[in-house]
Protein backbone atom coordinates (compact mmCIF):
# COMPACT_ATOMS: atom_id res chain seq x y z
CA UNK A 1 0.00 0.00 0.00
CA UNK A 2 1.45 3.38 -0.96
CA UNK A 3 1.34 6.05 1.72
CA UNK A 4 -1.20 7.96 -0.42
CA UNK A 5 -3.71 5.18 0.05
CA UNK A 6 -3.07 4.58 3.70
CA UNK A 7 -5.88 6.25 5.66
CA UNK A 8 -3.59 6.58 8.66
CA UNK A 9 -0.98 8.72 6.91
CA UNK A 10 -2.90 10.37 4.03
CA UNK A 11 -3.44 14.11 4.45
CA UNK A 12 -7.16 14.80 4.81
CA UNK A 13 -9.09 16.12 1.85
CA UNK A 14 -9.76 19.81 2.13
CA UNK A 15 -11.27 22.23 -0.36
CA UNK A 16 -9.67 25.23 1.32
CA UNK A 17 -6.61 26.95 -0.18
CA UNK A 18 -3.16 25.67 0.81
CA UNK A 19 -1.70 29.13 0.41
CA UNK A 20 -4.01 31.84 1.66
CA UNK A 21 -1.78 34.69 0.49
CA UNK A 22 -1.91 33.36 -3.04
CA UNK A 23 -5.64 32.86 -2.72
CA UNK A 24 -6.18 36.43 -1.54
CA UNK A 25 -4.18 37.75 -4.51
CA UNK A 26 -6.27 35.62 -6.83
CA UNK A 27 -9.58 36.78 -5.31
CA UNK A 28 -8.52 40.42 -5.42
CA UNK A 29 -7.55 40.08 -9.08
CA UNK A 30 -10.98 38.67 -9.94
CA UNK A 31 -12.70 41.39 -7.93
CA UNK A 32 -10.82 43.93 -10.04
CA UNK A 33 -12.07 42.27 -13.21
CA UNK A 34 -15.64 42.25 -11.91
CA UNK A 35 -15.35 45.94 -11.02
CA UNK A 36 -13.86 46.72 -14.43
CA UNK A 37 -16.93 45.13 -15.97
CA UNK A 38 -19.23 47.33 -13.91
CA UNK A 39 -17.20 50.52 -14.28
CA UNK A 40 -17.27 50.20 -18.07
CA UNK A 41 -20.93 49.18 -18.21
CA UNK A 42 -21.87 52.22 -20.30
CA UNK A 43 -19.20 51.50 -22.92
CA UNK A 44 -18.90 49.09 -25.80
CA UNK A 45 -21.53 46.77 -27.16
CA UNK A 46 -24.96 46.20 -25.65
CA UNK A 47 -24.81 42.49 -26.43
CA UNK A 48 -21.73 40.47 -27.30
CA UNK A 49 -22.71 37.01 -28.52
CA UNK A 50 -20.83 34.03 -27.13
CA UNK A 51 -18.08 33.19 -29.69
CA UNK A 52 -18.01 29.67 -31.12
CA UNK A 53 -14.67 28.74 -29.59
CA UNK A 54 -15.97 29.68 -26.16
CA UNK A 55 -19.14 27.66 -26.75
CA UNK A 56 -16.94 24.68 -27.63
CA UNK A 57 -14.97 24.92 -24.38
CA UNK A 58 -18.33 24.89 -22.60
CA UNK A 59 -19.22 21.56 -24.16
CA UNK A 60 -16.12 19.72 -22.89
CA UNK A 61 -16.45 16.93 -20.36
CA UNK A 62 -15.64 17.54 -16.72
CA UNK A 63 -12.00 16.65 -15.96
CA UNK A 64 -11.95 14.20 -13.05
CA UNK A 65 -8.80 15.60 -11.47
CA UNK A 66 -9.71 19.27 -11.32
CA UNK A 67 -8.17 22.23 -13.09
CA UNK A 68 -5.56 24.71 -11.91
CA UNK A 69 -6.83 27.87 -10.29
CA UNK A 70 -5.21 29.99 -13.00
CA UNK A 71 -7.07 28.12 -15.67
CA UNK A 72 -10.39 28.29 -13.84
CA UNK A 73 -9.98 32.02 -13.34
CA UNK A 74 -9.08 32.52 -16.98
CA UNK A 75 -12.24 30.65 -17.92
CA UNK A 76 -14.32 32.75 -15.54
CA UNK A 77 -12.86 35.96 -16.90
CA UNK A 78 -13.72 34.93 -20.45
CA UNK A 79 -17.40 34.83 -19.53
CA UNK A 80 -17.53 38.40 -18.28
CA UNK A 81 -18.16 40.13 -21.65
CA UNK A 82 -20.94 37.74 -22.63
CA UNK A 83 -23.83 38.61 -20.37
CA UNK A 84 -27.30 39.28 -21.74
CA UNK A 85 -26.31 42.95 -21.92
CA UNK A 86 -28.67 44.33 -19.30
CA UNK A 87 -25.95 46.32 -17.56
CA UNK A 88 -25.63 48.44 -20.73
CA UNK A 89 -27.56 51.73 -21.13
CA UNK A 90 -29.03 50.62 -24.47
CA UNK A 91 -30.34 47.29 -23.30
CA UNK A 92 -34.08 47.71 -23.91
CA UNK A 93 -35.26 44.11 -24.28
CA UNK A 94 -37.98 42.30 -22.31
CA UNK A 95 -37.89 43.64 -18.72
CA UNK A 96 -34.46 43.45 -17.14
CA UNK A 97 -32.97 45.51 -14.35
CA UNK A 98 -29.52 46.97 -14.94
CA UNK A 99 -27.80 45.97 -11.69
CA UNK A 100 -25.46 47.92 -9.42
CA UNK A 101 -21.78 47.62 -8.46
CA UNK A 102 -22.68 47.70 -4.76
CA UNK A 103 -24.56 44.45 -5.37
CA UNK A 104 -21.18 42.78 -5.73
CA UNK A 105 -20.27 43.73 -2.17
CA UNK A 106 -23.41 42.26 -0.63
CA UNK A 107 -22.98 39.11 -2.73
CA UNK A 108 -19.45 38.69 -1.38
CA UNK A 109 -20.70 38.86 2.18
CA UNK A 110 -23.52 36.43 1.47
CA UNK A 111 -21.09 34.00 -0.17
CA UNK A 112 -18.72 34.25 2.78
CA UNK A 113 -21.49 33.54 5.28
CA UNK A 114 -22.83 30.72 3.10
CA UNK A 115 -26.03 30.95 5.08
CA UNK A 116 -29.01 28.70 4.50
CA UNK A 117 -31.99 31.01 4.95
CA UNK A 118 -34.63 28.27 5.12
CA UNK A 119 -34.79 28.63 8.87
CA UNK A 120 -32.97 28.44 12.24
CA UNK A 121 -31.71 31.29 14.36
CA UNK A 122 -29.05 33.34 12.56
CA UNK A 123 -28.47 36.77 11.03
CA UNK A 124 -29.98 36.03 7.60
CA UNK A 125 -33.37 35.32 9.16
CA UNK A 126 -33.43 38.71 10.87
CA UNK A 127 -32.29 40.56 7.75
CA UNK A 128 -35.05 38.97 5.70
CA UNK A 129 -37.58 39.70 8.43
CA UNK A 130 -36.61 43.36 8.45
CA UNK A 131 -36.89 43.44 4.67
CA UNK A 132 -40.36 41.86 4.85
CA UNK A 133 -41.36 44.63 7.27
CA UNK A 134 -40.10 47.32 4.90
CA UNK A 135 -42.03 45.77 2.00
CA UNK A 136 -45.25 45.60 4.03
CA UNK A 137 -44.93 49.28 4.91
CA UNK A 138 -44.10 50.26 1.33
CA UNK A 139 -47.27 48.65 -0.04
CA UNK A 140 -49.54 49.58 2.85
CA UNK A 141 -50.00 45.99 4.03
CA UNK A 142 -50.93 45.27 7.67
CA UNK A 143 -48.56 43.90 10.32
CA UNK A 144 -50.25 40.52 10.03
CA UNK A 145 -49.09 40.23 6.42
CA UNK A 146 -46.21 37.93 5.47
CA UNK A 147 -43.58 37.90 2.78
CA UNK A 148 -40.84 35.81 1.31
CA UNK A 149 -37.84 36.48 -0.90
CA UNK A 150 -37.94 34.21 -3.95
CA UNK A 151 -36.15 33.92 -7.29
CA UNK A 152 -38.63 36.04 -9.20
CA UNK A 153 -42.24 36.84 -9.96
CA UNK A 154 -42.83 33.45 -11.60
CA UNK A 155 -42.04 31.70 -8.31
CA UNK A 156 -43.89 34.34 -6.30
CA UNK A 157 -47.03 33.82 -8.39
CA UNK A 158 -47.05 30.07 -7.74
CA UNK A 159 -46.82 30.71 -4.01
CA UNK A 160 -49.52 33.41 -4.00
CA UNK A 161 -51.97 31.35 -6.04
CA UNK A 162 -51.28 28.31 -3.84
CA UNK A 163 -52.47 30.33 -0.84
CA UNK A 164 -55.49 31.46 -2.88
CA UNK A 165 -56.23 27.85 -3.87
CA UNK A 166 -56.10 26.67 -0.28
CA UNK A 167 -58.31 29.49 0.86
CA UNK A 168 -60.91 28.53 -1.77
CA UNK A 169 -60.80 24.80 -1.06
CA UNK A 170 -59.96 24.75 2.64
CA UNK A 171 -57.00 23.19 4.41
CA UNK A 172 -57.98 19.68 3.25
CA UNK A 173 -56.75 20.58 -0.24
CA UNK A 174 -53.21 20.09 1.07
CA UNK A 175 -54.04 16.43 1.62
CA UNK A 176 -56.53 15.58 -1.09
CA UNK A 177 -55.60 18.07 -3.81
CA UNK A 178 -58.26 19.61 -6.02
CA UNK A 179 -60.59 16.62 -5.68
CA UNK A 180 -62.35 17.72 -8.83
CA UNK A 181 -63.09 21.28 -7.67
CA UNK A 182 -63.74 23.29 -10.87
CA UNK A 183 -61.59 26.30 -9.97
CA UNK A 184 -61.27 29.19 -12.41
CA UNK A 185 -59.26 32.41 -12.23
CA UNK A 186 -59.23 35.65 -14.20
CA UNK A 187 -56.51 37.82 -15.71
CA UNK A 188 -56.40 40.14 -18.67
CA UNK A 189 -55.40 38.82 -22.07
CA UNK A 190 -52.22 40.88 -21.57
CA UNK A 191 -51.24 39.06 -18.37
CA UNK A 192 -47.82 37.40 -18.20
CA UNK A 193 -47.58 33.70 -19.01
CA UNK A 194 -46.39 32.98 -15.45
CA UNK A 195 -50.01 33.22 -14.25
CA UNK A 196 -51.22 30.36 -16.46
CA UNK A 197 -48.06 28.45 -15.62
CA UNK A 198 -48.77 28.75 -11.90
CA UNK A 199 -52.25 27.29 -12.46
CA UNK A 200 -50.66 24.46 -14.42
CA UNK A 201 -48.19 23.71 -11.61
CA UNK A 202 -50.93 23.83 -8.98
CA UNK A 203 -52.88 21.15 -10.83
CA UNK A 204 -55.64 23.60 -11.75
CA UNK A 205 -54.62 23.74 -15.40
CA UNK A 206 -53.99 26.61 -17.77
CA UNK A 207 -57.49 26.36 -19.25
CA UNK A 208 -58.83 27.52 -15.90
CA UNK A 209 -57.41 30.97 -16.60
CA UNK A 210 -60.04 33.19 -18.18
CA UNK A 211 -58.35 35.80 -20.36
CA UNK A 212 -60.39 38.94 -20.03
CA UNK A 213 -60.35 41.36 -22.96
CA UNK A 214 -58.66 44.73 -22.67
CA UNK A 215 -59.50 48.10 -24.18
CA UNK A 216 -57.39 50.20 -26.55
CA UNK A 217 -55.29 51.11 -23.50
CA UNK A 218 -54.48 47.40 -22.93
CA UNK A 219 -56.07 47.51 -19.44
CA UNK A 220 -58.54 44.86 -18.32
CA UNK A 221 -62.19 45.77 -18.97
CA UNK A 222 -64.07 45.40 -15.67
CA UNK A 223 -67.43 44.87 -17.36
CA UNK A 224 -65.99 41.90 -19.28
CA UNK A 225 -64.59 40.53 -16.01
CA UNK A 226 -67.93 40.80 -14.24
CA UNK A 227 -69.63 39.05 -17.11
CA UNK A 228 -67.10 36.20 -17.22
CA UNK A 229 -67.46 35.59 -13.48
CA UNK A 230 -71.24 35.41 -13.64
CA UNK A 231 -71.15 33.12 -16.67
CA UNK A 232 -68.72 30.79 -14.91
CA UNK A 233 -70.83 30.72 -11.77
CA UNK A 234 -73.94 29.99 -13.84
CA UNK A 235 -72.05 27.09 -15.44
CA UNK A 236 -71.32 25.61 -12.03
CA UNK A 237 -67.65 26.52 -11.98
CA UNK A 238 -65.83 27.86 -8.91
CA UNK A 239 -64.14 31.24 -9.45
CA UNK A 240 -61.37 31.74 -6.90
CA UNK A 241 -58.96 34.48 -7.96
CA UNK A 242 -58.58 37.66 -9.99
CA UNK A 243 -55.11 38.62 -11.14
CA UNK A 244 -54.46 42.27 -11.91
CA UNK A 245 -51.35 43.44 -13.74
CA UNK A 246 -49.48 46.42 -12.37
CA UNK A 247 -47.44 46.94 -15.52
CA UNK A 248 -48.10 44.44 -18.30
CA UNK A 249 -45.14 42.90 -20.02
CA UNK A 250 -46.24 43.96 -23.51
CA UNK A 251 -47.03 47.63 -23.06
CA UNK A 252 -46.57 48.47 -19.37
CA UNK A 253 -50.31 49.06 -18.89
CA UNK A 254 -51.68 49.09 -15.35
CA UNK A 255 -55.05 47.38 -14.88
CA UNK A 256 -57.73 49.36 -13.00
CA UNK A 257 -56.52 47.84 -9.74
CA UNK A 258 -58.94 49.60 -7.41
CA UNK A 259 -61.91 48.44 -9.47
CA UNK A 260 -60.55 44.90 -9.59
CA UNK A 261 -60.07 44.99 -5.81
CA UNK A 262 -63.68 46.05 -5.41
CA UNK A 263 -64.97 43.31 -7.70
CA UNK A 264 -62.86 40.75 -5.81
CA UNK A 265 -64.34 41.90 -2.51
CA UNK A 266 -67.89 41.79 -3.85
CA UNK A 267 -67.39 38.33 -5.35
CA UNK A 268 -65.32 37.08 -2.40
CA UNK A 269 -62.41 36.20 -4.67
CA UNK A 270 -58.69 36.38 -3.99
CA UNK A 271 -57.14 39.49 -5.53
CA UNK A 272 -53.58 38.92 -6.67
CA UNK A 273 -51.43 41.58 -8.32
CA UNK A 274 -48.62 40.80 -10.75
CA UNK A 275 -46.41 43.80 -10.15
CA UNK A 276 -43.23 42.17 -11.49
CA UNK A 277 -41.63 45.44 -12.50
CA UNK A 278 -44.44 47.98 -12.07
CA UNK A 279 -45.07 47.52 -8.35
CA UNK A 280 -41.74 49.18 -7.51
CA UNK A 281 -43.23 52.28 -9.12
CA UNK A 282 -44.71 52.74 -5.65
CA UNK A 283 -41.41 54.53 -4.89
CA UNK A 284 -41.94 56.96 -7.78
CA UNK A 285 -44.01 60.09 -7.36
CA UNK A 286 -45.13 59.72 -10.99
CA UNK A 287 -46.37 56.17 -10.72
CA UNK A 288 -47.46 55.74 -7.10
CA UNK A 289 -50.95 57.25 -7.64
CA UNK A 290 -51.66 54.72 -10.43
CA UNK A 291 -50.69 51.84 -8.14
CA UNK A 292 -52.83 52.70 -5.13
CA UNK A 293 -54.99 49.58 -5.65
CA UNK A 294 -52.04 47.33 -4.72
CA UNK A 295 -52.60 48.05 -1.04
CA UNK A 296 -56.02 46.36 -1.34
CA UNK A 297 -54.56 43.15 -2.81
CA UNK A 298 -54.60 39.78 -1.04
CA UNK A 299 -51.20 39.05 -2.54
CA UNK A 300 -48.54 40.74 -4.62
CA UNK A 301 -45.72 39.24 -6.67
CA UNK A 302 -42.86 41.48 -7.78
CA UNK A 303 -39.16 41.66 -8.52
CA UNK A 304 -36.33 43.60 -6.98
CA UNK A 305 -34.11 42.59 -9.90
CA UNK A 306 -36.10 44.64 -12.40
CA UNK A 307 -36.85 48.26 -11.58
CA UNK A 308 -34.86 48.33 -8.33
CA UNK A 309 -31.77 46.99 -10.07
CA UNK A 310 -30.80 44.40 -7.48
CA UNK A 311 -28.43 42.00 -9.22
CA UNK A 312 -30.17 38.81 -10.34
CA UNK A 313 -32.09 37.13 -8.95
CA UNK A 314 -34.41 38.75 -6.42
CA UNK A 315 -38.19 38.39 -6.39
CA UNK A 316 -40.75 38.71 -3.62
CA UNK A 317 -44.19 37.48 -2.62
CA UNK A 318 -46.31 39.48 -0.17
CA UNK A 319 -49.51 38.04 1.35
CA UNK A 320 -52.05 40.07 3.33
CA UNK A 321 -53.15 37.20 5.58
CA UNK A 322 -49.91 35.87 7.03
CA UNK A 323 -51.67 33.07 8.90
CA UNK A 324 -53.25 31.75 5.72
CA UNK A 325 -49.90 31.99 3.95
CA UNK A 326 -48.18 29.99 6.69
CA UNK A 327 -50.96 27.40 6.77
CA UNK A 328 -50.53 26.81 3.03
CA UNK A 329 -46.87 25.79 3.36
CA UNK A 330 -45.97 24.98 6.93
CA UNK A 331 -44.91 21.42 7.66
CA UNK A 332 -42.67 20.92 10.63
CA UNK A 333 -41.61 17.28 10.84
CA UNK A 334 -39.56 16.23 13.88
CA UNK A 335 -36.21 17.09 12.29
CA UNK A 336 -37.38 20.65 11.59
CA UNK A 337 -39.19 21.25 14.85
CA UNK A 338 -38.88 24.79 16.20
CA UNK A 339 -37.92 25.51 19.79
CA UNK A 340 -37.67 28.62 21.97
CA UNK A 341 -33.89 28.61 22.46
CA UNK A 342 -30.79 27.43 20.67
CA UNK A 343 -30.17 27.27 16.94
CA UNK A 344 -33.62 25.81 16.18
CA UNK A 345 -35.31 28.97 17.49
CA UNK A 346 -35.89 32.06 15.32
CA UNK A 347 -39.45 31.05 14.44
CA UNK A 348 -41.37 31.25 12.20
CA UNK A 349 -38.96 30.02 9.57
CA UNK A 350 -39.07 31.06 5.92
CA UNK A 351 -39.62 27.41 4.92
CA UNK A 352 -43.13 27.80 6.33
CA UNK A 353 -43.98 30.34 3.62
CA UNK A 354 -42.82 28.65 0.45
CA UNK A 355 -41.74 25.39 -1.16
CA UNK A 356 -37.98 25.73 -0.58
CA UNK A 357 -36.16 24.51 2.51
CA UNK A 358 -32.58 25.27 1.56
CA UNK A 359 -32.40 28.79 0.20
CA UNK A 360 -29.59 31.30 -0.22
CA UNK A 361 -29.25 34.67 1.42
CA UNK A 362 -30.83 36.64 -1.46
CA UNK A 363 -32.39 39.01 1.05
CA UNK A 364 -29.00 40.56 1.82
CA UNK A 365 -28.35 42.16 -1.55
CA UNK A 366 -31.92 43.51 -1.58
CA UNK A 367 -31.57 44.85 1.95
CA UNK A 368 -28.22 46.47 1.09
CA UNK A 369 -29.59 48.06 -2.07
CA UNK A 370 -32.51 49.64 -0.18
CA UNK A 371 -30.25 50.73 2.68
CA UNK A 372 -27.62 52.30 0.48
CA UNK A 373 -29.69 54.10 -2.14
CA UNK A 374 -32.90 54.61 -0.21
CA UNK A 375 -36.44 54.63 -1.60
CA UNK A 376 -36.32 58.28 -2.72
CA UNK A 377 -33.38 57.91 -5.09
CA UNK A 378 -34.57 54.52 -6.35
CA UNK A 379 -37.99 56.06 -7.00
CA UNK A 380 -36.46 59.05 -8.79
CA UNK A 381 -34.65 56.69 -11.16
CA UNK A 382 -38.00 55.03 -11.92
CA UNK A 383 -39.62 58.40 -12.61
CA UNK A 384 -36.77 59.27 -14.97
CA UNK A 385 -37.32 56.05 -16.91
CA UNK A 386 -41.04 56.87 -17.27
CA UNK A 387 -40.05 60.30 -18.56
CA UNK A 388 -37.61 58.68 -21.02
CA UNK A 389 -40.29 56.31 -22.33
CA UNK A 390 -42.41 59.39 -23.05
CA UNK A 391 -39.46 61.14 -24.70
CA UNK A 392 -38.96 58.11 -26.91
CA UNK A 393 -42.66 58.15 -27.84
CA UNK A 394 -42.29 61.81 -28.80
CA UNK A 395 -39.31 60.98 -31.04
CA UNK A 396 -41.35 58.19 -32.63
CA UNK A 397 -44.34 60.48 -33.17
CA UNK A 398 -42.12 63.09 -34.74
CA UNK A 399 -40.73 60.67 -37.34
CA UNK A 400 -42.81 60.00 -40.46
CA UNK A 401 -41.46 56.43 -40.84
CA UNK A 402 -42.32 55.40 -37.29
CA UNK A 403 -45.67 54.64 -35.72
CA UNK A 404 -46.40 54.33 -32.03
CA UNK A 405 -48.43 51.17 -31.29
CA UNK A 406 -49.55 51.60 -27.69
CA UNK A 407 -49.89 54.39 -25.16
CA UNK A 408 -46.91 54.83 -22.81
CA UNK A 409 -48.04 54.30 -19.25
CA UNK A 410 -44.84 53.20 -17.51
CA UNK A 411 -41.46 52.20 -18.95
CA UNK A 412 -42.44 50.66 -22.29
CA UNK A 413 -42.80 52.17 -25.75
CA UNK A 414 -43.92 49.94 -28.64
CA UNK A 415 -43.62 51.15 -32.21
CA UNK A 416 -43.21 50.06 -35.79
CA UNK A 417 -41.10 51.10 -38.74
CA UNK A 418 -43.29 51.79 -41.78
CA UNK A 419 -41.10 52.16 -44.85
CA UNK A 420 -41.91 54.71 -47.54
CA UNK A 421 -41.38 52.06 -50.22
CA UNK A 422 -43.81 49.15 -50.35
CA UNK A 423 -42.53 45.95 -48.71
CA UNK A 424 -44.29 42.58 -48.60
CA UNK A 425 -43.98 41.87 -44.94
CA UNK A 426 -43.76 44.75 -42.47
CA UNK A 427 -43.71 42.28 -39.54
CA UNK A 428 -40.63 40.52 -40.90
CA UNK A 429 -39.02 43.87 -41.61
CA UNK A 430 -39.44 45.02 -38.02
CA UNK A 431 -38.22 41.71 -36.65
CA UNK A 432 -35.13 41.97 -38.84
CA UNK A 433 -34.48 45.52 -37.60
CA UNK A 434 -34.45 44.28 -34.01
CA UNK A 435 -32.16 41.35 -34.77
CA UNK A 436 -29.72 43.57 -36.68
CA UNK A 437 -29.64 46.13 -33.88
CA UNK A 438 -28.90 43.38 -31.37
CA UNK A 439 -26.21 41.84 -33.59
CA UNK A 440 -24.61 45.21 -34.27
CA UNK A 441 -24.21 45.69 -30.51
CA UNK A 442 -25.66 49.18 -30.75
CA UNK A 443 -28.84 48.49 -28.84
CA UNK A 444 -30.95 45.57 -27.66
CA UNK A 445 -34.70 46.12 -27.95
CA UNK A 446 -37.02 43.11 -28.26
CA UNK A 447 -40.28 42.47 -30.12
CA UNK A 448 -43.87 41.68 -29.32
CA UNK A 449 -47.21 41.55 -31.11
CA UNK A 450 -50.00 44.02 -30.54
CA UNK A 451 -53.28 43.61 -32.38
CA UNK A 452 -51.58 40.91 -34.43
CA UNK A 453 -48.83 43.25 -35.60
CA UNK A 454 -45.19 42.78 -34.76
CA UNK A 455 -43.72 45.76 -32.91
CA UNK A 456 -40.34 46.93 -31.80
CA UNK A 457 -40.65 46.94 -28.05
CA UNK A 458 -38.43 49.22 -25.98
CA UNK A 459 -38.51 48.88 -22.22
CA UNK A 460 -36.49 51.29 -20.11
CA UNK A 461 -35.90 49.90 -16.64
CA UNK A 462 -32.33 51.08 -16.69
CA UNK A 463 -30.61 53.65 -14.48
CA UNK A 464 -27.81 54.05 -17.03
CA UNK A 465 -29.96 55.11 -19.99
CA UNK A 466 -29.64 58.73 -21.09
CA UNK A 467 -31.65 60.78 -23.54
CA UNK A 468 -28.87 60.52 -26.12
CA UNK A 469 -29.27 56.73 -26.05
CA UNK A 470 -32.86 57.16 -27.20
CA UNK A 471 -32.02 59.33 -30.19
CA UNK A 472 -29.23 56.92 -31.12
CA UNK A 473 -31.78 54.11 -31.05
CA UNK A 474 -34.36 55.94 -33.14
CA UNK A 475 -31.76 56.91 -35.75
CA UNK A 476 -30.50 53.34 -35.92
CA UNK A 477 -34.02 51.91 -36.32
CA UNK A 478 -34.79 54.27 -39.19
CA UNK A 479 -31.47 53.71 -40.91
CA UNK A 480 -31.57 49.92 -40.52
CA UNK A 481 -35.22 49.77 -41.58
CA UNK A 482 -34.48 51.84 -44.69
CA UNK A 483 -31.56 49.60 -45.59
CA UNK A 484 -33.60 46.40 -45.22
CA UNK A 485 -36.49 47.83 -47.23
CA UNK A 486 -34.06 48.71 -50.01
CA UNK A 487 -32.66 45.14 -50.00
CA UNK A 488 -36.10 43.56 -50.20
CA UNK A 489 -38.34 45.59 -52.47
CA UNK A 490 -41.96 44.51 -52.78
CA UNK A 491 -42.64 41.64 -55.14
CA UNK A 492 -46.10 43.07 -55.89
Ligand SMILES: *Cc1c(COP(=O)(O)O)cnc(C)c1O
Nearest residue numbers: 095152153154192248249276303
Ligand atom coordinates in the same frame (compact mmCIF):
# COMPACT_ATOMS: atom_id res chain seq x y z
C1 LIG B 1 -40.76 39.65 -15.69
C2 LIG B 1 -42.22 39.49 -15.48
C3 LIG B 1 -42.76 38.34 -14.90
C4 LIG B 1 -41.91 37.15 -14.56
O1 LIG B 1 -41.01 37.49 -13.55
P1 LIG B 1 -39.65 36.67 -13.32
O2 LIG B 1 -38.95 37.44 -12.27
O3 LIG B 1 -38.94 36.69 -14.65
O4 LIG B 1 -40.02 35.31 -12.93
C5 LIG B 1 -44.11 38.31 -14.66
N1 LIG B 1 -44.91 39.35 -14.97
C6 LIG B 1 -44.44 40.47 -15.55
C7 LIG B 1 -45.37 41.60 -15.86
C8 LIG B 1 -43.07 40.57 -15.83
O5 LIG B 1 -42.58 41.69 -16.39
